[in-house]
Amino acid sequence: MIGELIGAMVFGLLLLGIHRKVIARIQGRPGPPIWQEILHTLKFSFKVSWVPRTASRVLFIGIVLVAIAIWVAAYLVVREGGSLLILFGIYMLHKIVEHGFGLSSGSPYGKFGGVRSVISAASEIPLFVSVSGIVIVTGSLLISDIAGWQAVHGPLLLALPPAAFAMYLVLLSKMPWGPFSIVESKEIVSGYKTEHFGIWRAGLEVCNGLKTSVLLYSFIVVFIGPLPLLWVLLFMLGIQVSLSFACALTPMLSPFDSVTVQSLVAGALLLYFLALGVIL
């Protein structure tokens, strides 16, 4: 289990490196090497670290532990075929953790990033809409049951493309340098993670590696079905590259527009699933 967690973290960081590389190449830049995020994590872990005077010391340190812990929990939920509601609850919890990161530092940039995290919780609305569609079609919220349903009926992606689209939008909203990445927008420096440097940033990178792996892995398990490991890794790479294209070709939206777009998509999907529920 520990080996899987470390592997998921390293692969997630590698995917984030590929994400940066693809974006750079599309934008005509050479970009960093694909293992840059792994090097970042190691680099930060060796740096001298302290807690800023303006920070709330307990929250500043504790939130790093919480950030890693929730994605370890999310990985275990997917691995054990647990409930989608717990998994999606953790997705929501991550927004609160980002908020905690920002507020704990005492920095105005961190606080703005934290406030934007709360605003960007709107990105989770499509998540709940996709849950309703999955329940209507498969009759269960357990990932193991959904995998079983797909073994009989084929990938849920084909049976329920709007739900997959909603989930894809959620993945896009959680990718760095994307159209919905308002929490890390450059006008607020590095947003909620501005003041977390040194080993605290290394811990945050560990969290980001796990998060990326869990997000892509859960999408595959829920919408494509259980696959051999090699295929899972290849699908994760493919989805990541498609997300990188979307991030590279789409300008970052303003916070208001970001919420509006996600709410409109969620509303349209909700109408679709309501109609689907009536028909079925």
Added chain:
Amino acid sequence: MKKTTALIITIVCGAAMLLASAGAAAGHVPPLLAAGIMILAFPAGAMALFLWWCAGEGEGDIPFLGY
């Protein structure tokens, strides 16, 4: 936190995770308990490991907390 303290936390967390993994695989540890141990020990172990290898050998606490 002293360098030796960080090392002890790293070792304890690592050992707890290994025992939980092996115990769950062998059926001696309930899966929920193993998951709980992993959720608590992985972040603590990772951060203690970072603290340990960035710490100096001299006197004084690491990391330097406050100005």
